[in-house]
Amino acid sequence: MNALLVSTKPATMQVWREELLALDPALDIRLHPESGPVEDITAAVTWNHPPEDLYRYPNLKLLISMGAGVDHLFRPPGPPPGVAVVRLVDRLLTTAMSEYVLLAVLRHHRQDAGYRALQARREWEELPAPDTEATRIGVMGLGNLGADAARKLAALNFQVAGWSRTPKQLDGIETFAGADGLMPFLARTDILVCLLPLTPETEGIINARTLAGLPHGAYVINAARGAHVVEEDLLAALDSGQVSGATLDVFRTEPLPREHRFWTHPNVILTPHAASITIPRSVAPQVIDNLARLREGRPLANVVDVSVGY
């Protein structure tokens, strides 16, 4: 038996099954928790599946994240030893994430809060014109998502820099790397965009110390994972004015609890983890492709380095 386990929200699982079967009607698909005999499962495509459950499948060889992020697979105890892990890399996921970032950047840059307040008061008043070429954006994380957002922002004439764990090169974009590069990167960043993978190293990376390293009045955009942010530290920076505002798509606890101050903070714009949503039809072909590679013993695509967790 060569069965594929699919696990995510029930309604979404049905869509995944349809899209995968449309491409390969011979697939043996099992929707969690109705996986059948545990020996059957050789591959799994999952989102927010309990990691320990995967240890029940003795023949599991391939674990496919249902998104670009794979941190959900690395929560303790992490993926079972010897199981290959791959992510989705999708033009539509990347496009949607860059749209989210551009909207948040432009809204802040073009003083939209000020203009909305003026309209509400029916006041005709021109605010000082922003200086795009003097506005410094810093993108944390230069994977597929971060690199695309950085390039699109640079194409709009912003001064864009990027920071990543290991040194990277991108045309037209100043890059910083590692622990030594972080504070210099923050010191030149007016608008901080977090698109990092979530790992033990990046958990809580947006905290009192790093927020204090930004220029006074900097803006923060987080579309990566809620756990990148120490939320109380960000609230304190928003209250003091060290951070002038934030656009947040992700939170420590999701759904964001109704009593959380982010909901009502005047300088916080939030969305319900909706910046970039996997569309099964768009990514089903790469799942099929990786299953074929597994079956035929060819190298897998979009492999995650299990030793670093991204």
Next chain:
Amino acid sequence: MNALLVSTKPATMQVWREELLALDPALDIRLHPESGPVEDITAAVTWNHPPEDLYRYPNLKLLISMGAGVDHLFRPPGPPPGVAVVRLVDRLLTTAMSEYVLLAVLRHHRQDAGYRALQARREWEELPAPDTEATRIGVMGLGNLGADAARKLAALNFQVAGWSRTPKQLDGIETFAGADGLMPFLARTDILVCLLPLTPETEGIINARTLAGLPHGAYVINAARGAHVVEEDLLAALDSGQVSGATLDVFRTEPLPREHRFWTHPNVILTPHAASITIPRSVAPQVIDNLARLREGRPLANVVDVSVGY
């Protein structure tokens, strides 16, 4: 005498004088209305100057618009016969206009009004993901501003088409032209962006007939001139739902009168003619350059075709 007349808002005139003198201290600059002997004036750089006033200067040879738009120079009686007319073409003006258009497009495309309402109610709810590659944007006007906006929208994977008076070609952008091309262009346009020059031909081009030619629920962005829009027709289309919303920077009467319905319409986002503002420091060099061309009898740059008014 070879004097340059400068005419705009008083505070702005002072900035213009400083920036021009910084580049050429020998310039003889006169700020309207203190122009000195009318015979002295050979060139003028103006914004919203009364056109008939320019007939008082017998030696006027060159009229420089203080922006990309030149319609303010063509209000009756229009520029004096035999006077050359040039516009400003400025990277910063173009950049700022494209930012405005991108912000308006992305805000609508990413269902921002819906997400703002959800945040206000502290409701965590994902709205249906928009399909960028299926979203058809139509840019009216393919001059410097329209072409730049169209290219930047196409780079974000929208389906972009353009319409202009005379046929134009742009890589990756479907183009329509002339009266015959207008209705087919509108029929395939989900988001209409107006960046046309204002001429007798384009005055009132956004009206009941053309709005009805858009797909039901289309979105309208006007950052060109207020007179492109028949405002009552746009309000009727907004009220009926034929047009789902509009972002407007320009109006028939500016400042927009306090009692105008645009201020309070739930589906109108407006700004006070602030999409793209000329920064004297950025454009002073091209004014100096055209004055030198005039003096030396060389061809002028960025010449306006007086016969068509743009």
